[in-house]
Amino acid sequence: MEVHTTQCCILMGFLCLLYPWSQVCEWREPEELAALLDLELRENGEPQHQLLQRIRDVAKYSVKTNHPRFFNQLFAGVDYHALTGRFLTEALNTSQYTYEVAPVFVLMEDEVLSKLRSLVGWAEGDGIFCPGGTMSNMYAMNVARYRAFPEVKLKGLWSLPRLAVFTSQQSHYSVMKAAAFQGIGTENVFKVKVDDRGCMIPEDLGETIELAKSQGAVPFFVHATSGTTVQGAFDPLEPIADICDRQGLWMHVDAAWGGSVLFSKEHKHLMRGVERADSVTWNPHKMMLTGLQCSAILLKDTTHLLKHCHSADATYLFQQDKFYDSSLDTGDKSIQCGRKVDCLKLWLMWKAVGSKGLEERVDRAFAHTSKYIENIFFSHFYLTYVFCFCSVEQPLFVNVCFWFIPPSLRGKENSPDYNDRLSKVAPVIKERMMKQGTMMLGYQPQGGRVNFFRMIVISPQLSHQDMTFCLNEIERLGNDL
Amino acid sequence: MEVHTTQCCILMGFLCLLYPWSQVCEWREPEELAALLDLELRENGEPQHQLLQRIRDVAKYSVKTNHPRFFNQLFAGVDYHALTGRFLTEALNTSQYTYEVAPVFVLMEDEVLSKLRSLVGWAEGDGIFCPGGTMSNMYAMNVARYRAFPEVKLKGLWSLPRLAVFTSQQSHYSVMKAAAFQGIGTENVFKVKVDDRGCMIPEDLGETIELAKSQGAVPFFVHATSGTTVQGAFDPLEPIADICDRQGLWMHVDAAWGGSVLFSKEHKHLMRGVERADSVTWNPHKMMLTGLQCSAILLKDTTHLLKHCHSADATYLFQQDKFYDSSLDTGDKSIQCGRKVDCLKLWLMWKAVGSKGLEERVDRAFAHTSKYIENIFFSHFYLTYVFCFCSVEQPLFVNVCFWFIPPSLRGKENSPDYNDRLSKVAPVIKERMMKQGTMMLGYQPQGGRVNFFRMIVISPQLSHQDMTFCLNEIERLGNDL
Numbered sequence: 001m002e003v004h005t006t007q008c009c010i011l012m013g014f015l016c017l018l019y020p021w022s023q024v025c026e027w028r029e030p031e032e033l034a035a036l037l038d039l040e041l042r043e044n045g046e047p048q049h050q051l052l053q054r055i056r057d058v059a060k061y062s063v064k065t066n067h068p069r070f071f072n073q074l075f076a077g078v079d080y081h082a083l084t085g086r087f088l089t090e091a092l093n094t095s096q097y098t099y100e101v102a103p104v105f106v107l108m109e110d111e112v113l114s115k116l117r118s119l120v121g122w123a124e125g126d127g128i129f130c131p132g133g134t135m136s137n138m139y140a141m142n143v144a145r146y147r148a149f150p151e152v153k154l155k156g157l158w159s160l161p162r163l164a165v166f167t168s169q170q171s172h173y174s175v176m177k178a179a180a181f182q183g184i185g186t187e188n189v190f191k192v193k194v195d196d197r198g199c200m201i202p203e204d205l206g207e208t209i210e211l212a213k214s215q216g217a218v219p220f221f222v223h224a225t226s227g228t229t230v231q232g233a234f235d236p237l238e239p240i241a242d243i244c245d246r247q248g249l250w251m252h253v254d255a256a257w258g259g260s261v262l263f264s265k266e267h268k269h270l271m272r273g274v275e276r277a278d279s280v281t282w283n284p285h286k287m288m289l290t291g292l293q294c295s296a297i298l299l300k301d302t303t304h305l306l307k308h309c310h311s312a313d314a315t316y317l318f319q320q321d322k323f324y325d326s327s328l329d330t331g332d333k334s335i336q337c338g339r340k341v342d343c344l345k346l347w348l349m350w351k352a353v354g355s356k357g358l359e360e361r362v363d364r365a366f367a368h369t370s371k372y373i374e375n376i377f378f379s380h381f382y383l384t385y386v387f388c389f390c391s392v393e394q395p396l397f398v399n400v401c402f403w404f405i406p407p408s409l410r411g412k413e414n415s416p417d418y419n420d421r422l423s424k425v426a427p428v429i430k431e432r433m434m435k436q437g438t439m440m441l442g443y444q445p446q447g448g449r450v451n452f453f454r455m456i457v458i459s460p461q462l463s464h465q466d467m468t469f470c471l472n473e474i475e476r477l478g479n480d481l
Numbered sequence: 482m483e484v485h486t487t488q489c490c491i492l493m494g495f496l497c498l499l500y501p502w503s504q505v506c507e508w509r510e511p512e513e514l515a516a517l518l519d520l521e522l523r524e525n526g527e528p529q530h531q532l533l534q535r536i537r538d539v540a541k542y543s544v545k546t547n548h549p550r551f552f553n554q555l556f557a558g559v560d561y562h563a564l565t566g567r568f569l570t571e572a573l574n575t576s577q578y579t580y581e582v583a584p585v586f587v588l589m590e591d592e593v594l595s596k597l598r599s600l601v602g603w604a605e606g607d608g609i610f611c612p613g614g615t616m617s618n619m620y621a622m623n624v625a626r627y628r629a630f631p632e633v634k635l636k637g638l639w640s641l642p643r644l645a646v647f648t649s650q651q652s653h654y655s656v657m658k659a660a661a662f663q664g665i666g667t668e669n670v671f672k673v674k675v676d677d678r679g680c681m682i683p684e685d686l687g688e689t690i691e692l693a694k695s696q697g698a699v700p701f702f703v704h705a706t707s708g709t710t711v712q713g714a715f716d717p718l719e720p721i722a723d724i725c726d727r728q729g730l731w732m733h734v735d736a737a738w739g740g741s742v743l744f745s746k747e748h749k750h751l752m753r754g755v756e757r758a759d760s761v762t763w764n765p766h767k768m769m770l771t772g773l774q775c776s777a778i779l780l781k782d783t784t785h786l787l788k789h790c791h792s793a794d795a796t797y798l799f800q801q802d803k804f805y806d807s808s809l810d811t812g813d814k815s816i817q818c819g820r821k822v823d824c825l826k827l828w829l830m831w832k833a834v835g836s837k838g839l840e841e842r843v844d845r846a847f848a849h850t851s852k853y854i855e856n857i858f859f860s861h862f863y864l865t866y867v868f869c870f871c872s873v874e875q876p877l878f879v880n881v882c883f884w885f886i887p888p889s890l891r892g893k894e895n896s897p898d899y900n901d902r903l904s905k906v907a908p909v910i911k912e913r914m915m916k917q918g919t920m921m922l923g924y925q926p927q928g929g930r931v932n933f934f935r936m937i938v939i940s941p942q943l944s945h946q947d948m949t950f951c952l953n954e955i956e957r958l959g960n961d962l
Contacts, residue, residue, distance in 0.1 A: 029805070030580065030588065030805070033585070034588050037585065039589055041593070041596045041828070041836065042836065043835050045834040046832050046835075055565070055829070058569060058825065059569065062575065062583070065573070072582060073576065075574070075576070078574065083571060083572065087571060091564065092539075092540065092543045092546070093556070093772045094543065094773075095554065095556070095773055099511065100553070101544050101921075102543070102544065103514055103543070103544070104514070104539050104542050105543070107514060108518070111520040111522065115522045131612035131774075131820075132612075132818060132819045132821075134816065134817045134818045134819075135817060138662075152664065154666050154668045155666045155669075156644075156660075156665045157637065157664040157665075157666075163637075173818070177793050179637075180791070180793075181623055182662060182663060183638040184637045185633065185634065187636055188637055283819075292574060309661075310661070312655075312658050314654040314710075315925050315926055322908065335615065335616075335619075335658050336612065336613045336616060338556075338613045338615075339613065340773050340774050340821075347520070347522070348532070351526070352526050352527060352532055354523055354524050355524050356524050356526070357526050424802075427803065427804065430804070431804035440581075440582075444796045444797035445796055451802070454797070
């Protein structure tokens with residue numbers, strides 16, 4: 001009986017996915033949606049037809065992140081091979097900590113990590129998959145701290161001098177979360193200035209390190225970014241590495257977003273110097289479309305720092321008298337105990353399309369972005385102002401950031417309330433697009449710039465029509481503003 | 482084309498699951514397995530028939546954790562409703578941080594957490610799903626630290642006195658991982674003595690707190706356990722709560738394993754006093770069979786401590802000028818940024834079988850355990866010694882811990898090398914069962930006890946035959962020892 005129900009349910013889940021949704025989302029106010037979904041959990045179970053309706057409702061009112069016009073986050077689209085890997089992962093339901101319970105995945109994780117490391121430029125090293133880029137970044141900070149002061153594991157931060165972390169003004173907020181969570185404190189994160197494109201200014205890094213020292217703090221960790229969240233900027237890794245070398249600091253590259261450029265011969269120059277880093281965060285669930293969650297922390301280290309730093313040697317799990325090589329029990333490298341299998345979806349997709357297929361995916365995303373920027377420039381320039389790229393031919397990355405200038409503000413750049421009024425435009429258009437469900441893209445203020453749109457262009461399902469639609473739609477939604 | 486491939490792949494994945502595997506695992510030495518799987522990732526992709534073979538191989542050589550004779554970890558079995566929820570989660574692929582991209586799941590997480598809290602005994606409170614119980618425990622420690630010393634978020638631990646954490650000798654190793662990761666240091670974790678059954682001795686907690694204070698440390702966090710990993714012991718929560726009240730300490734209950742007894746009217750007394758805790762970790766992916774990962778941290782707090790402690794207010798994600806109530810954007814409560822949807826599988830299963838069905842599952846696991854212990858006692862007692870339970874009629878929990886005494890050691894309890902020889906028995910039997918693939922259960926030493934088996938009895942697929950088989954099989958595998 002259960003199997004029969006399940007077959008139906010799986011089919012339904014699958015059909016939901018394939019259904020040609022016309023809308024990206026079907027907006028409902030929270031109270032209305034809660035009532036529609038009938039979320040309450042009760043004493044008794046429900047009959048099969050009602051469960052099938054529940055599944056349909058969940059799918060119907062969820063955002064279709066695989067819709068070609070979903071540009072809202074740093075993930076989008078769907079790769080069916082990766083999806084198959086995810087289904088298989090769920091069906092096999094194991095935990096990635098010992099060779100005994102996850103023989104296939106222990107070996108597979110090792111192969112995938114090794115391949116990712118080779119793209120970084122390392123013939124050897126270490127690494128592990130983490131539940132998201134923030135966790136990967138936290139691993140880097142923790143291992144760096146341990147390398148500099150191994151006594152921290154036993155004695156805590158009270159045995160250490162006050163530490164200092166360095167990152168750019170536009171790095172991801174996970175640096176702050178890591179510093180707070182790991183007991184370092186957000187005040188000990190020193191922000192380094194960026195240029196107009198959002199790239200860290202190396203000279204300012206040098207000065208900021210001196211400033212921290214003059215305040216009695218001990219620098220130990222530089223967190224550079226390859227692909228910032230909003231502008232898609234790549235910090236200049238070579239000069240940053242020079243400084244880290246000179247100062248003896250751990251260099252981490254948060255390439256959660258940008259790392260996938262390493263697949264592309266044409267674009268990998270954006271991360272020139274990455275091989276000089278000590279650690280790299282890379283999320284294939286973003287540009288590579290593996291599906292959430294797939295994030296790797298990669299280390300150049302070959303001295304088992306990761307294990308020494310995190311191990312707790314649980315005797316019930318990591319027995320030393322096992323009949324196989326217990327170094328295959330990689331779970332003690334993790335700060336987690338049970339750990340979801342995150343490597344299969346990436347491995348299966350990679351097997352299916354090859355490194356070449358992944359390279360094409362990256363190159364196609366860049367090409368789509370250029371096309372967008374060109375369209376905005378040549379067809380819509382009277383309405384918009386685009387920034388965050390080097391040139392139309394060669395955008396910096398796949399984040400297209402722009403303002404929509406509504407009719408009432410055109411030519412009024414010098415009015416005193418221009419910025420104030422412009423800041424209210426994106427939120428209104430966003431509300432309208434969500435309520436009509438036609439597309440989704442994000443907006444935010446940043447530094448001195450008031451609310452602007454950020455469009456992320458990675459979905460392989462994206463067609464020329466979708467691209468044209470999107471720009472026309474912004475005009476349509478904002479033409480009375 | 483892609484869709485066609487996918488349909489086949491999904492079908493395959495599904496068939497793998499349903500295939501009546503005779504063996505729990507198909508053991509291969511690592512080198513042999515690596516060769517069989519052909520793990521290498523290459524420049525070019527592979528044709529469809531080869532991908533299908535890959536999927537078959539991954540399934541074939543993976544451990545069948547849903548096999549009725551998989552007793553190796555604190556998870557086992559399969560619930561097809563939960564599995565459907567997992568497939569749907571994967572198909573919808575979104576991140577649980579804002580109402581905008583996860584409207585259904587923001588509301589659903591809230592409902593599921595609220596229902597779990599009501600089982601704890603709280604009419605209100607807070608909480609969030611985390612990637613595993615260790616992370617949930619880390620959240621508790623961090624929020625407790627923040628409540629006691631809010632300045633830690635900005636200034637780090639240097640602004641605080643040396644802190645002290647208290648937990649039992651048999652608590653999960655995540656307490657040590659948390660203390661190390663959060664900069665507190667493992668030396669500042671004070672271990673409290675346990676009784677024979679593995680339960681914390683409250684009097685020793687009181688004394689240990691005084692000891693820590695006499696060493697100049699400041700107690701702030703007591704980590705009690707409901708369902709220890711090895712013995713399945715439940716710490717006495719009422720007297721622990723009395724001490725925490727008196728001393729003004731945060732009381733956390735790690736019920737990752739044992740929490741599900743709260744579904745059962747018959748067994749929830751094991752957690753009497755849990756409503757007096759400040760926070761509770763509870764992993765439905767263990768006894769409730771939702772599949773990895775599904776772990777909740779629940780808090781009694783109603784002052785938004787979780788948010789204040791973890792927020793970083795990223796302007797690109799948590800805009801304050803949104804057109805809907807931005808308190809629905811719960812992502813900033815998390816230390817993660819992107820966060821996998823972990824609530825749907827539990828919600829769908831709960832809808833399907835109701836609280837009553839979940840209660841039956843818990844009661845059935847206890848009944849199976851009693852049956853096992855009875856079998857061991859009355860049919861196999863000449864071979865084994867069972868411990869870790871209160872009585873045959875009422876086992877403490879579903880961990881059955883026992884030694885197998887092989888023929889050569891029977892009646893030799895007084896030999897000087899008895900323990901040494903007994904310690905080598907379980908590893909040999911484990912090797913044999915793995916290589917023959919007939920079943921899987923774990924072993925470990927603990928405290929003064931040399932290697933003993935730990936059998937976890939939760940799978941609803943477990944039959945009387947499986948139970949008999951398992952005991953006979955241990956005898957068969959160990960009769961020449």
